[in-house]
Amino acid sequence: MGNIASAATARILIADDDEDIRLSLALLLNSHGYQTIEAASPKEIAVRVNQDNPDLVLLDMNFSRDTTSGVEGLEQLAFLQQQQLPVILMTAWGSIELAVSGLKQGAGDFIEKPWDKHRLLQSIEQQLQLHQLKQKNSGFEQLLSGETVEKQVWISESGPMKALDALVEQVAKTDANILILGENGTGKSQLAQRIHKLSHRSGHAFIAVNMAAIPDNLFESELFGHQKGAFTDAKQNRVGRFELAGRGTLFLDEIGTLPLTLQPKLLRVLESGHYEVLGSSKTQTADVRLISATNADLEQQVADKAFRQDLLFRLNTLVLILPPLRERLDDIIPLAEHFIEHFSIRYHKQGLVLSDCAQQALKRHTWSGNVRELSHVIERAVLLAAHGIEITSQQLTLSAGKSADAEVPLQPLDELEQQLIRKALAATNGHVAKAAPLLGLSRNAMYRRLEKYGIVYDA
Numbered sequence: 001m002g003n004i005a006s007a008a009t010a011r012i013l014i015a016d017d018d019e020d021i022r023l024s025l026a027l028l029l030n031s032h033g034y035q036t037i038e039a040a041s042p043k044e045i046a047v048r049v050n051q052d053n054p055d056l057v058l059l060d061m062n063f064s065r066d067t068t069s070g071v072e073g074l075e076q077l078a079f080l081q082q083q084q085l086p087v088i089l090m091t092a093w094g095s096i097e098l099a100v101s102g103l104k105q106g107a108g109d110f111i112e113k114p115w116d117k118h119r120l121l122q123s124i125e126q127q128l129q130l131h132q133l134k135q136k137n138s139g140f141e142q143l144l145s146g147e148t149v150e151k152q153v154w155i156s157e158s159g160p161m162k163a164l165d166a167l168v169e170q171v172a173k174t175d176a177n178i179l180i181l182g183e184n185g186t187g188k189s190q191l192a193q194r195i196h197k198l199s200h201r202s203g204h205a206f207i208a209v210n211m212a213a214i215p216d217n218l219f220e221s222e223l224f225g226h227q228k229g230a231f232t233d234a235k236q237n238r239v240g241r242f243e244l245a246g247r248g249t250l251f252l253d254e255i256g257t258l259p260l261t262l263q264p265k266l267l268r269v270l271e272s273g274h275y276e277v278l279g280s281s282k283t284q285t286a287d288v289r290l291i292s293a294t295n296a297d298l299e300q301q302v303a304d305k306a307f308r309q310d311l312l313f314r315l316n317t318l319v320l321i322l323p324p325l326r327e328r329l330d331d332i333i334p335l336a337e338h339f340i341e342h343f344s345i346r347y348h349k350q351g352l353v354l355s356d357c358a359q360q361a362l363k364r365h366t367w368s369g370n371v372r373e374l375s376h377v378i379e380r381a382v383l384l385a386a387h388g389i390e391i392t393s394q395q396l397t398l399s400a401g402k403s404a405d406a407e408v409p410l411q412p413l414d415e416l417e418q419q420l421i422r423k424a425l426a427a428t429n430g431h432v433a434k435a436a437p438l439l440g441l442s443r444n445a446m447y448r449r450l451e452k453y454g455i456v457y458d459a
Contacts, residue, residue, distance in 0.1 A: 010128055013054035015039040015076065016090065021113070025058060028117055034124075042076055049083055053227055053280065056127055059107075061091035061098065074105060081106045084228065084236060086131040088123055090115070153338045154194050158330035160323040164191075171318050172198035177270070179255075179315045180293040182322030185372030188293035189253060191322055196249040201289050204248030207241050212257040219262050220278050224269075230279025242275060242286045250288040255315065256296030256307065263308045270314040290315070325367040325374065332362050335371060339378035340391070347434075351388035361393035372440065380438055383427055418453050421446075425457060432457050 012034050014025045019040070026036040037052045039045040048054065057080055061073030073089060080087050088109045089102045102110060108127040111120055156165045171178060172195045180188045189208060196206045214222050221230075225240030241250060258266065269275040270290065274283050292315045301307035325332065333354070340352050354362070367373055381395045424435035436446035450457050 010055045011035045011037060011052065012124065013037045013039060013045070013048055013052070013057045015045045015048075015057055016060035017041065018060075021060075028120075029124075032121060042072060045076055046079065049080070049085070050229070054085065056124060056131070057085055057087045058111075058124075059087050059089055061089055061102070074102060077102060077105055077107055086127040088120075088127060153335075154190060155331050155334045155338065157334055158328040160327055161331060164320065164322065167320065168195060169198065171195070171320070173200065174318075175289050176317040177290045177292070177315055178318045178320060179298075180291065180320050180322060182293070182295060183324050183370055184295050185370035186322045186324055187371050188295075188322055189251065191320065192249070192251040192253075192291045192293060195291060196251075196289070199249065199289060201248050205245050206249045206251065207245035208251040208253060209241050210253050212254040216259055216262060220265060223266070224275045224284075225277045227277055227279035240277065242269065242288060243284070245288045247287050248289070250290050252290065252292045254294060255292040256294035256298055256301060258307075260306060260308070263311050267308065267311045267314060270311070325370040329363055332367075332374070333359055335374055336362055336378055339375050340382060343379045343382040347382055349382055349385060349387060352382060352385055353390055355390040355392050357393040358391050358396055361396055361398050365398050369440075376438055376440060380427060383434070383438075414453075417449065418455070421449060421453070421455060425455070430457055 012029055014022050014029075014036055015038075016022050016025075017040050022038045022040070026038065029036050037048050037054055039048045045057075045059075049057075059073055059076055059080065073091070077087055077089070087107045088111055089107045090111050090113055091098065108130065109123045111123060156162055168191070178192075178195060180191055182188050182191075192208070193206055196202060209222065220226070221238060221240070223241050225243055226238050228237050269286055273286050275286060276283055298307055298312050298316075302309045302312055325335075336354060336359075340354065344350065344352050362374075369376070377396055377398065380397065381391045384395055385391055420439055421435070424438045425432070427438065428434040432446055432450070433443050436443050439446070441449070449455075
């Protein structure tokens with residue numbers, strides 16, 4: 001699978017002013033399963049690239065302007081480099097200097113006329129594979145350039161989690177689609193990663209997608225990728241998540257937020273295993289293990305006609321229910337101790353432990369935000385604690401035994417949000433990057449709120 005197709009579907013642009021050469025190459029390449037496009041002049045090269053989206057270009061170094069210098073070929077090479085196309089140069093004049101110049105400017109290889117057909121076919125295959133790898137690496141770079149999600153340790157000492165673990169051990173070894181159900185903050189993404197690590201696909205990528213964060217108009221581009229020029233803002237090729245997860249696991253978080261109008265597009269690839277990159281007519285094959293997650297009641301959404309029943313059937317071949325933290329009492333202290341160790345390293349603290357009263361307070365708390373809330377509570381306590389002390393129940397700033405209504409007085413949401421932001425900044429000495437996770441926000445989301453409320457912060 002990939003944007004650059006195999007020999008069965010790859011399109012090769014033959015750019016040469018000699019009609020006999022074009023015919024000879026077309027016959028050779030067609031006989032080996034390639035599709036061919038022809039261009040007889042530099043102007044025609046630009047037209048064919050824009051209209052036909054070739055996967056590779058065989059480029060003659062000399063057209064009508066001259067016959068030996070290779071200037072025309074190098075000019076076209078520069079254009080093709082801007083289009084991010086792999087290029088193999090061709091010339092009847094065996095010039096080492098010209099070959100080196102072309103390779104330095106980005107050509108993938110250099111073939112002399114008359115060509116050795118085995119050498120030429122081998123070069124084409126290598127350049128197609130190399131370009132596919134570059135595109136895939138570019139896709140990973142796009143993902144890695146964004147903010148990464150903090151990974152949580154997998155702790156399962158409680159009865160409910162041990163039972164879940166036993167089930168996970170069985171289902172991880174299959175390729176069946178899995179739907180994970182659970183409240184916000186329970187660790188559904190961590191469970192998905194655990195399933196991937198225990199599967200036979202563990203040596204390949206685990207790609208996570210937050211479905212709620214994808215704008216409707218970018219859904220196809222995000223999941224299936226797009227070619228340059230497929231739409232107004234498509235300035236370069238983009239590798240979709242299905243391709244990035246090739247032979248690995250694709251995790252679709254918050255699947256319940258997928259709009260009804262877009263559900264058929266996902267259903268099609270789940271039913272047939274096929275999809276098209278936006279802007280391309282080539283059919284790609286998806287080879288992924290699909291795991292989805294939601295805190296929504298999908299059965300109710302089906303009844304409300306907000307979620308397709310046939311899509312739900314494709315997603316929930318196996319269903320795993322992740323218990324809330326309040327049902328995992330034996331996991332609370334081990335999780336808290338893990339977070340103390342983790343945040344002590346981050347904030348350069350030493351010797352922090354939980355006092356007995358702090359442990360009791362943690363066990364009594366209702367944990368409506370589950371493991372995510374516990375992580376934030378411990379991070380705040382570590383930040384406020386001095387070196388080598390016990391963390392007490394007071395430092396946890398929990399209101400055990402009180403209802404949510406009693407903990408937070410009624411007031412406009414904007415005012416409450418401003419208060420919480422100011423408290424987080426105060427707790428971190430104005431450090432925005434440290435204050436953001438205390439509120440469950442990304443750094444960018446934190447900056448947007450600071451600008452919205454006109455709150456002064458250290459740059």
